[in-house]
Amino acid sequence: MGSNADLTRAFVKDVKRVIVKVGTAIVTQADGRLALGRLGALCEQIQELNSEGYEVILVTSGAVGAGRQRLRYRRLVNSSFADLQKPQHELDGKACAAVGQNSLMALYDSLFSQLDVTSAQLLVTDNDFRDPDFRKQLSETVKSLLSLKVIPILNENDAVSTRKAPYEDSSGIFWDNDSLAALLALELKADLLVLLSDVEGLYSGPPSDPKSKLIHTYVKERHEGAITFGNKSRVGRGGMTAKVKAAVYAAYAGIPVVITSGFAGDNIIRVLNGESIGTLFHRDANQWAPAGEIGAHEMAVAARECSRRLQVVSSKDRSKILLDIADALKENENLILAENAADVAAAQQAGYEKSLISRLALKPGKVSGLANSLHMLANMEEPIGQVLKRTELAEGLILEKTTSPLGVLLIIFESRPEALVQIASLAIRSGNGLLLKGGKEAKRSNAILHKIITSSIPENIGKKLIGLVTSREDIPELLKLDDVIDLVIPRGSNKLVSQIKASTKIPVLGHADGICHVYVDKSADKDMAKQIVLDAKTDYPAACNAMETLLVHKDLVQTGLVNELIVELQIKGVTLYGGPRASSLLNIPEARSFHHEYSSLACTVEIVDDVHAAIDHIHRHGSAHTDSIVTDDHDVAELFLHQLDSAAVFHNASTRFSDGYRFGLGAEVGISTSRIHARGPVGVEGLLTTRWVARGNGQVVNGDVGIVYTHKDLTV
Known part of the structure; x- marks a missing residue:
């Protein structure tokens, strides 16, 4: 997971001409009024990109919505009380478009003028594109405008469109502004199409469903037919189904597409900076997702399945895994130190603080020290299934309180590569599955240590017991997996711990400060x-x-x-x-x-x-x-x-x-300053919870009539 996450957005460095499509849900508020704040932020981003040399073309919806609101008001002020008692007919959509287009463009002109940018309006209809001369003229006009740093703003001319029922009619060359934006991306030879939505991107199901996961990169072979869409857009024609259809069309014709939220004030810039936000559609996406690569949810599920297999093997077998890891660390000490030295050199060259480089470096004797701690853990008393309390509830009905693994742990740590070994060994001893996310500064050290550790885990348990998360972009998705991950332990700065605590419903164990x-x-x-x-x-x-x-x-x-x-x-x-x-x-x-x-x-x-x-x-x-x-x-x-x-x-x-x-x-x-569960340095005990085991011989409650409770403490 994440091995290609940074590479998938590498193409943006070559992007010059970008088309941004903004939908009605972004342009207008829920009541139909124009969303000034969002439009202002949009124009500011476009102005910034324009000044950096990008050629930005805007495709905008919102005219019908804006016009409807104005015409409703106009009808209200021109109606008598008696008129208002009569059934109110729906306003003519084309009239709404004619009035709204005027308001919409006046607002864009005003906002861009404040930013010292000139914009231009180009209205098109479906039939226009049947004329090759029109298409040639459109390209030439846009080329002239862009050469003068003018922002072309395109929209369908709904006021005079001959389509009878534009909200249902999906025939023709384009049928909504999403498909228009995809068509224009091809016509105008764009390098990237950004479709702004009212959600973060494409999800595996309706975004309102907490089980739905954000899809970072759409792979047609994997995702087509496997996605459940939510409701259509509250105001526009399309919704996510229309966006995906348009995105697939453009992407497979050679123009990458990103669907992302238009509610954030900087998402277009973030996309062009190569950040992995929203959902990317790219015709080469299937080559970036090898069969062995799994997503965050699948990685967590695999860790849980492996942990259940680990829990049922004998204590001796779990100890042997730790001893095998200790031997493998000593055998590969030179390789580990070489990879660590490369990380340290890269960190020094990048200008990292001395304190971070100090934490990053594996000092002489550290690998043998880690091996010794693995021996100490291997020789510990068996932690799983220890009976903490035994009670006779009634004659012949015995209840035991026993120690039990937590399940799946997500550990996010910075700098220290030895933390990976410590955490992995504790997880194995306590029977837990594990997902590890280390800092990018220790990338090579973490990779070699993970490889050495997982190669020592026997096949009957599975190497996926310990997953190494390599992309920072996977963390937000992992933090949503409260159905699979049982505990998050952040080891790092105050900022890291605070961010994680604010971003997840999964219990977090850690300390923000060490004062x-x-x-x-x-x-x-x-x-x-x-x-x-x-x-x-x-x-x-x-x-x-x-x-x-x-x-x-x-x-x-x-x-x-x-x-x-x-x-x-x-x-x-x-x-x-x-x-x-x-x-x-x-x-x-x-x-x-x-x-x-x-x-x-x-x-x-x-x-x-x-x-x-x-x-x-x-x-x-x-x-x-x-x-x-x-x-x-x-x-x-x-x-x-x-x-x-x-x-x-x-x-x-x-x-x-x-x-x-x-x-x-x-x-x-790590060290915990929380007052629930473990506190102070957290070892094996802190990675265990308890469960109750009752042994009877046919007892039933039956309204507590036929049972005599003794509640007698028994020796453990």
């Missing part, structure tokens, strides 16, 4: 405080468990420990920012915000009155990730550990210990 604190209390051992603070900040500054804020007790200003800590940090190259108290007392720049994750050799320092003030500061400005206290006062330590509401709280230890491997979990899929 970790170390609080040095007045009773702290001086040398211990220095060691912990330096380790928490400088051991791996890009990690989410690195210290971002240092809080110090006010008494330590007088004892000099604050200055010593600051000097030690500065010697290590840490840039310091202060809260209001620290910046004035210590003469360091003031931090813009306490809620800031530096992910680099920088941190915020603030002075607080006592442990209560420290706890209050962390609750107000922290991210509930990992926070530590350095103190020799047992009572103060216990107060901090019990009152602070973070996923991990430490006493006299570096925040860097907040890690799945260091916690003895073998590995981690």
Whole structure:
């Protein structure tokens, strides 16, 4: 999936002449009034493209709708009360077209004039195209207009069209503005046709049906006859059926077509930038979809089927898969490091931040470290089917609460290729199917690691247990699959996690920020405080468990420990920012915000009155990730550990210990700050849920008459 996703839109770099067709549903509001905002955004996009050297031709609907609204008003003001009591006849469509065309073109002229662009009107009828001289003249006129940077606006001349019933009559050379746009694309030798719709593109079923999926690339052999269309357009003649018919006609004649939403203010520009939005129709599309390639939904379904086969094999067999992967990683270490080095070189050349390149690079010993963690997981106690609670409900009716895999996980992670190995190994140990989406900066590293891991999965389970999603455009579709995917775990920036949480109904486990604190209390051992603070900040500054804020007790200003800590940090190259108290007392720049994750050799320092003030500061400005206290006062330590509401709280230890491997979990899929399900570093346990298993001998409820409940706890 996604292997050709970027290539399918590569042709746009050669596009010069583009036809944009805008339908009545875009041009007018639901009540028939012209949609000024949408038309304004459309004209702005066309003006921008015009200035960039594109030749843009506009085919517009909307005249009949706009005219009908004006004529209804005209009839209303010219009617007596008695006239209005009589049955109202439907207005003449051709009269509506004549009045509406005038209004529509006046608006286009006004909007384009505001943008210093000139537009021209060309009205055509079906019969015109039967005349070869007309077709030749049309091409010459359009060519002249485009050479002068004028925008030709075409529409069917409905006012004088001889078609008797244009809304039902689909005979002739064209029969609506979709087929007119396709015809003009051929006549005027366009490089691309964009059909703007009131939905995102072509779906597998009616867009209102949540099970319908957006089709990114239409393949005639695959999709023809397999798509269920919704209702016809609320106002125009066509709807999606007409658009698809026109798109197929143009595409197979050699002109690529994209159907996309006209409600977004920048979709035409995005299409021409090569973004995979809407639905692409291209005559070569069948060559881009090899038989082995599967879509997002099919990939998720395959992962679920494989996970069910994985769950029924013995614990020993699942452990063996992990040991085989560990061996394969060690055997292929040189290949892995070579691919990773290529990713790092490409990232450096692209000018990525040093913190990202640091996370991307597989440091010496990392592959053997990953192999060791796989051995640790393989030797773990069997996690699936563990009995957590056993209860006798009634005599001879025993209920057990047991551990069970979640199902299918979608993990979206940035930069770190080792995360792929950790996540895959945890999924295998816990019996879950897995879809992985790594960052493009680690493309080669992820591909080789995925290949090595899946080649170690036996055929009776299936390599599709772990799917690697390679195209960013597939993520929105995956996030809609709440019927197949059971949990999303994002590992990355605050922005990534926030975007995913806002984009899906699937439960999301993760943390948006890693704003970790170390609080040095007045009773702290001086040398211990220095060691912990330096380790928490400088051991791996890009990690989410690195210290971002240092809080110090006010008494330590007088004892000099604050200055010593600051000097030690500065010697290590840490840039310091202060809260209001620290910046004035210590003469360091003031931090813009306490809620800031530096992910680099920088941190915020603030002075607080006592442990209560420290706890209050962390609750107000922290991210509930990992926070530590350095103190020799047992009572103060216990107060901090019990009152602070973070996923991990430490006493006299570096925040860097907040890690799945260091916690003895073998590995981690990420760190969770949510309060539902798993919290803190998430290992195998966090990828399990529970289910109930009852064993009886013929008991029935029967209104609870014939059963005596004992509800007796039994030993597990």
